[in-house]
Amino acid sequence: MKYRRIAALFLALATQCTFAQTTPDEQQRRLAEQKLKLVEMLINSPKAQASGASGDSETVALVERGKTLLAQAREALAAQRHADAARALDEALQSVSKANSRNAGGLSDSVQKQRLQEMSEQVATYRTSLAALVKEKAASSAKQTLDRVDTLTEESRKLAAAGHLGEANKKMAEAYKLEVEEVSRLRAGQEVVLSLKFDTPADEYAYEQKRYQSNEILVGMMIGEGRAEGDRRRLVDGFLKEAATLKEEAVALAGANRHKDAVTVMEKATVQLNRALQSMGVPVF
Numbered sequence: 001m002k003y004r005r006i007a008a009l010f011l012a013l014a015t016q017c018t019f020a021q022t023t024p025d026e027q028q029r030r031l032a033e034q035k036l037k038l039v040e041m042l043i044n045s046p047k048a049q050a051s052g053a054s055g056d057s058e059t060v061a062l063v064e065r066g067k068t069l070l071a072q073a074r075e076a077l078a079a080q081r082h083a084d085a086a087r088a089l090d091e092a093l094q095s096v097s098k099a100n101s102r103n104a105g106g107l108s109d110s111v112q113k114q115r116l117q118e119m120s121e122q123v124a125t126y127r128t129s130l131a132a133l134v135k136e137k138a139a140s141s142a143k144q145t146l147d148r149v150d151t152l153t154e155e156s157r158k159l160a161a162a163g164h165l166g167e168a169n170k171k172m173a174e175a176y177k178l179e180v181e182e183v184s185r186l187r188a189g190q191e192v193v194l195s196l197k198f199d200t201p202a203d204e205y206a207y208e209q210k211r212y213q214s215n216e217i218l219v220g221m222m223i224g225e226g227r228a229e230g231d232r233r234r235l236v237d238g239f240l241k242e243a244a245t246l247k248e249e250a251v252a253l254a255g256a257n258r259h260k261d262a263v264t265v266m267e268k269a270t271v272q273l274n275r276a277l278q279s280m281g282v283p284v285f
Contacts, residue, residue, distance in 0.1 A: 028082035035089040036077065039070055042096050060220040061240060062099035066092040068233065112165035116156070118210040119172045119217070123153060126179035133186050145182040149175045173217050177282075180218065184283040201259035205250075208266035212247060215273040218282070227280035236276045243272035 043066055069092035076085035127149060134142045156171035198204040219240065222228065228236040246269035253262035 025082065028086060029077075029080075032073070032077055032082045032085040032089065035086060035093070036070075036073060039066070039073070039089050039092045039096065042093070043067060043070060058240070058244070059099050060223045061237060062095045064223055064228070064233070066096035066099070069095065109165060112169060113160075115213070115217070116160060116165060116169050116172060119169065119176055119214055120153075120156075121210060122214040123149065123172060123175050123179060126176065126183060129183050130179055133183065137186060142182055142186060145178050149178055152178075169217075173214075173221060176214055177218055177221060181282060201263060202254075205254055205259045205262045205266065208250075208263055208270065212243075212266060212270050212273065215270055215277065216243075219273055219276050219280075222277060222280045222282060227282075232279060235279050239272045239276035239279070243269045243276070246272065 043063070069088045073085040073088040073092065076082070076088060127146070130142060130146050130149070134146055152171045152175035156168045156175070159165075159168035159171060198207065219236075223236070246265050250262040250265040250269060253259070253265060
């Protein structure tokens with residue numbers, strides 16, 4: 001530890017001596033260029049790529065935010081706005097570091113299994129509605145989607161059995177995405193009712209949590225596909241922030257055994273996620 005402190009001090013002194021011979025603007029440029037290389041290295045690292053593909057909407061959003069800030073920093077450097085570039089790079093560094101921290105070491109097997117179970121339940125629920133639409137509308141697209149969903153579900157189960165939980169979750173999430181899009185498309189302009197029964201408000205609250213988690217993963221997938229570029233990103237981030245605030249409120253209500261109220265708030269939180277999805281072109285209800 002002592003050696004590291006001395007080495008760091010020596011590096012700092014050497015840097016100061018070098019910069020003493022340059023103008024303040026030149027110093028800013030060099031610092032910005034150094035930060036740029038660091039941020040580029042972090043964003044292109046396997047860890048950041050894993051965070052970007054984690055399926056967690058907040059983690060994906062942080063990585064994408066880092067990429068956006070990196071692009072802004074490059075533009076600022078090209079325009080010789082070195083201070084602006086440095087600020088953008090500082091924010092990018094914080095964003096990517098936070099994303100990597102959230103996804104540190106990847107998700108544990110227990111969390112992966114829980115996510116897979118919850119997503120499987122959502123897929124089964126929507127499959128019932130999709131199968132009903134196949135009979136009701138005799139839509140070939142719905143039948144094709146149903147067949148694809150069944151294929152993905154079976155692939156997911158095989159991957160899970162082989163211990164590849166991350167890939168299994170991706171397959172199941174893709175099946176869920178297909179179902180949601182197809183059911184929403186065929187039911188456009190109609191009220192959609194999913195027939196579900198719960199023994200207690202606590203059971204319904206647990207279901208709403210799972211539904212929120214499934215839609216959160218779907219949001220992460222859409223962001224990862226680049227559907228939240230430019231000004232649309234601010235809109236999506238606004239919906240995600242409101243959803244997260246409502247979810248925290250629901251958790252607090254559930255903690256006080258006010259599960260009925262918690263269900264109402266969780267439904268509002270899911271509405272915000274749906275709006276985020278709709279803004280990215282996913283026709284969810």
